[in-house]
Amino acid sequence: MAAVVAPPAIDVRGLAHRYPSPDGDGLVALDGIGLTVGAGEFVSLVGPSGCGKTTLLRAVGGLLQPEHGEVLVLGGTAAAARRAHSIGLVAQDPGLLPWRSVEDNVALTLQLTGDDGDRGERARGALERVGLGEFAAYRPRELSGGMRQRVALARALVHEPQLLLMDEPFGALDELSREDLCVELLRVWERERVSVLFVTHSIREAVLLSDRVVVMSAAPGRVVADISIALPRPRDPRADDSPEFNAYVHEIRMALGRVPAEAHS
C-alpha cells in the first residue's frame, strides 16, 4: 500500500508554544503535542476554545514558528512543504478577493504558485468538483456564505495539494449549509484521498468525516485522546443516528470531560 511507503503527511513531536502575555511569562498554548496524520488520512482536531487547535494547524502550515518541538510535513519541514506548494488552506473566513470573479479567485492559487498553464480551465474544473460549475463568472458578493466557502475549497484544491488544512471551515455557516458542505467534502475527499487535518468544534462533524479524531484539552493544550473512527466508507451523512456513530460521539464527549448528553433525538 502507498501508505506504507509514503512518509506521513504530518508528524509532530514534542510541540510546545507560548504566546506573549502581559505578565511576561507567556500564555501556554501548546504543551508537548504529538500528532501524526498518515498519507491520505482524514484527521480531526476537537477541543474547547483556547486549546491550541488553531496554533497546531498554523505550525503545520508553516504560518507560525513554534518555540519547541519538531514539525515534519510530507517528510520535510513545514516551510519546505509550503514552498513546494503541497498545502491547501481553508479557514473559517473564506478570504476571497471581492474584485475578482469566482473563477479568478480559484485561479489565484495557480497564479501564485506559478503553475498557470490552462489556468482558467483548471479553475473551472475545480469549481465543477465542488458543485459550483455554473458560478464561475459570479462575484463573491453575489454568493451565499456556503457557496463562498465552496469557492475557498476549490481554491485550496486546484493545485492538487497533498495536504489540506481546514480551520473550522464551516464554523460561520448555518446548520443546513454546514450539512451540505460536509457531504460535499466527503465526496471530494473520498475521490481524491488527499490528507486532511480538520479543526472543528463540532463533535458530530468530526465523527462523520474522520478516520481519526484527536481530542485536545485546554490551557495548556494537550492531546487527551486519539480515537479511530471505524465506520464504513463511503459514509452516508444520514447514518449519523446509528448506535455506532453515537457511541463515538459519546466517547469523544467523555474524553472532553463532558457529562454525557441525554439520548440525542
Next chain:
Amino acid sequence: MTRELEQGSARAKRSGATQTRRRSAGPSLRALLPPLIAALVAIVAWETAVRVSAVPDYIVPAPSAIAQALIAHPSRFASAGLRSLLEAVGGLTVGAGTAFALAVVMAHSRALERALYPLALLVKVTPVIAVAPLLIIWFGFGATPKVLIAALITFFPMLVNAVTGLRSVPPATLDVFRSLDASPVQTFWHLRVPSSLPYVVAALKISIPLSLIGAVVAEWMSGDGGIGLIILIANSDFDTASLFAAVVVLAVIAVTLTALVSFIERRVLWWHESAEIS
C-alpha cells in the same frame, strides 16, 4: 434540493447587485434636479436681498454683478483658472505620488513607520502660509513653488490613508497567500494594492480642494498669475465682484475634479461596499 435553493437565492442576490450597480452607474437627471433647484433658489434669494437692501457692490455683490465680472473678461478667468488647475493637479500628482511611495515603505516596516511618521507629521503641522514665502525665495516665480506647495498640502492625507489601506488586508486572505508561498511582490500587487484603492480614492477626494488651496495661496503670495493673482488684485481694488467670480471659477474646478474622481471610483471600486451607498 438545497443546492437549487442556494442557486435560486444567489440569482436573486445577483439581480439585486446588478440593480444597485445600474443605479450607481451615473448621476441621473432626476438626482441632479434637487441640488440644481436649491442652487437656483439660493441665487434668486441672494439677488433679491442685495437689490432690496441696496448693499453696495464692494461689500456684497449681487449674483448678476458676479456674472458680469466673469463675462467681461472671459479669457482672463479662463487662462488664470487653467493655470491654477494645472498647478493644483501637478501638486496633487507629486504630493500624492510621493506619499503613496512612502506609504508602501511604511506599510512594510513598523520600524520605518515609527522613524518616518514624525517627519510626515512635521510636514502636516507646518502651516503652508509659513512655508510658501520660503519656497518662493528658493524657487522663484513660475510654476515650481506653486506645485510644491500644493504637493505639500496633499501629502499627509494620502500618506495616512494609503498606509491604512495597504495594511487593511483581511488576515484570512493573507494566510492563504502565505500558505501558497506568495512572494512579497505578488502579495503587493494582487492583494495590498487593490485593498488600498478605496482608501486612496478617499484621500484623493480630500486632497483635490486642498491642492487648489495650496496653488492659490502660493499664487496670491508670489503675485505672478493664476486665480490667486486675480484675488489679490480684486481685493486691493475693492472689486468684490471679481473676487467672487474668482471663487466661482475655483469652485467649478474643484467640483469638476471631484466628479471625475467619483466617476473613476465607480468604474474601479464597484466591488467595494462604498459603491452601494454613493
